[in-house]
Amino acid sequence: QVWGSDGRSHSVDLTALGKHGEVYTEGPFACLAWSRSETRLLYVAEKSRPKPRPPGAWDVPGAAGLAEEEDEEVGCNRGADGAVPQGGKFVYREDWGEALSARSVPVLCTLDLVGSSLSVLEGLPEHLSPGQALWSPDDRGVVFVGWWHEPFRLGLHACSNRRSGIFHLDLASGRCELLSAEHRAACSPRLSPDGQRLLYLEGDVGGPHRQCLRLQMGWALPGGRDPPDGVPAAPRPPAPPAAFAGLYCQALPPRCWASDSRRAVLGTPQRSRTDLLLVDTEVATVTNLTAGTWHQVIYGAPVSVCKLQCPLCPSGSPEGCWELLTLQWDLLVATCSAPHRPPSLVVAVLPPAGQELPLHWVPVEDTPTVPGVTWKTLTIQPPCSGQSPAAHGDGGDTLAALVATWVTSPLAPGGPHAVFDARWRPGMAALCRLGFAVLLVNYRGSLGFGQASISSLLARVGEQDVADTQLAVEQALVSEPLDLQRLALLAGSHGAFIALHLLAREPERYRACALRSPVSNLPALLGTSDIPDWRYTSLGLPYSFERVPRAEDIATMLLRSPIAQVARVRTPVLLCVGAQDRRVCPMQALELYRVLRARGVPARMLWYPEGGHALTGVETEADVFGNCARWLLRHLGP
Secondary structure: OEEEOOEEEEOOOHHHHOOOOOEOOOOOOOOEEEOOOOOEEEEEEEOOOOEEOOOOOOOOOOOOHHHOEEEOOOOEEEOOOOEEOOOOOOOOOOOOOOOOOOOOOEEEEEEEOOOOEEEEOOOOOOOEEEEEEEEOOOOOEEEEEEEEOOOOOOOOOOOOOOOEEEEEEEOOOOOEEEOOOOOOEEEEEEEOOOOOEEEEEEEOOOOOOOOOEEEEEEEOOOOOOOOOOOOOOOOOOOOOOOOOOOEOOOOOOOOOEOOOOOEEEEEEEEOOEEEEEEEEOOOOEEEEOOOOOOEEEOOOOEEEOOOOEEOOEOOOOOOOEEEEEEEEOOEEEEEEEEOOEEEEEEEEEOOOOOOOOOOEOEEEEOOOOOOOOEEEEEEOOOOOOOOOHHHHOOOOEEEEEEOOOOOEEEEOOOOOOOOOOOOOOHHHHHHHHOOOEEEEEOOOOOOOOOHHHHHHOOOOOOOHHHHHHHHHHHHHHHHOOOOOOOEEEEEEOHHHHHHHHHHHHOOOOEEEEEEEOOOOOOHHHOOOOOOHHHHHHOOOOOOOOOOOOOHHHHHHHHHOOHHHHHHHOOOOEEEEEEOOOOOOOOHHHHHHHHHHHHOOOOEEEEEEOOOOOOOOOHHHHHHHHHHHHHHHHHHHOO
């Protein structure tokens, strides 16, 4: 439906038209873009599949072969009437993995509201899966992201290292042109208001599935004006100052450009915060709008240091997490939160270039803090262990939400390349209200601390991350008034991998453990996970699409797997598993559960039939949290 100032103007039943399958409303491919004339809509949908037809009384195997044409993406022959021929109903159809199991073959579609017509765009290379599309300035072309899906698809959810590029499709000629660099991972194109600059994120193909990204800018799209004299067609390689930790956002805000078509604003983790950064594309500077601690040139000399006025903290910006909702007519609309404060809506007017600080935020809707919850950020500096400073990476931060002295519950982020930033987390706040002191550990390899920190974890998974988490627990026990006799572990995915290693290293230290979607057997993931490449990369082994595991690979993975050390575990373990998990096969948890039970270790497993890796959904999340909290309270005692 399309609504205007006079009410509903159009209503189109896309399903009834039969041109495509389900419309993508979320995920990395999804988009919904108006043309500049506001007469056409651009969106992404699943390619139409041939419909199964019932067998006829006179059907003979192979008789329809002459009337069939090959459809490689559907994976079977399509009959002349568009139906699946006999024998083609159960042909395997590849998808994009975890959280994207219903996404297989996306197509770009345009809906013409004036001409009342729907078109599926043609001319796109067959080896690409398109998404994140927008109109070119003159409405005569489309800019989109194309992901390579040959020879087969690897999981795309939370993976910024898949080969992709920014393309322009000319609607008149059907010519498709690559705008970004070859053999890169590019995404999130954003066109400036004047149609002159195209901003997008770019990273390396392969390696860590989340990494430090580059902010690239293209110029002069077809239909746009030429760039002004003296402005380079592409930015020089940046040499960030020490205070700037890099870009780690998965996407740019949908509206990130200022009205001057010169500056853009985005949010990204910076150590244990998530801050809003302003990038000036003409003078190549980056300014932190929310930390209030630095303002430096990306390449060149420092400019100035300013303070920020925040409506929620009279002395300056609170430690926490900021998210840009939109930037329109130079009005910034954002939310800010902290571990003890739910998100608050704030607005600010973006001053002229060069005068951004101090920025005055005005609260639109303030939220009260949770009573009794206090928190701080602890900085942990692990030993170098013989590594060079560059290979060692930045020492991680540890968020500590401290409200009680009788329990500490260490958590580590999943990923393994993820981050615990100082944002509002309802589950963590609820644990604090139950009397827990919660420790959230950003080990070396977490996002927000520089690419060297991310790379330092490669070939050291199961060692460095485990040692860093253990060190964070020990230092917290020394610096904070906590009861070392009542320690518990609560973690998910790779965090659960770390937790299992900790249970094996110190069988008597932790009295309870609750895990979600745990990684326990690395070699078993090679044939079951949607990201088999990470199993090799995490251990410093090269990966290629045609690679098959060797005996020495399996041995290396097994030695780093918690299942190999499970005989030492004595702590009661709760396992929460989603039956539809495509990233970590739920059979891993079942294997672990059986081994623990056989060895007399108290274990319980919760099996969610419709749950994926993240165990999302209101009912599922509530059940997981309730069971985890009861398990910890039960085994920690009064």
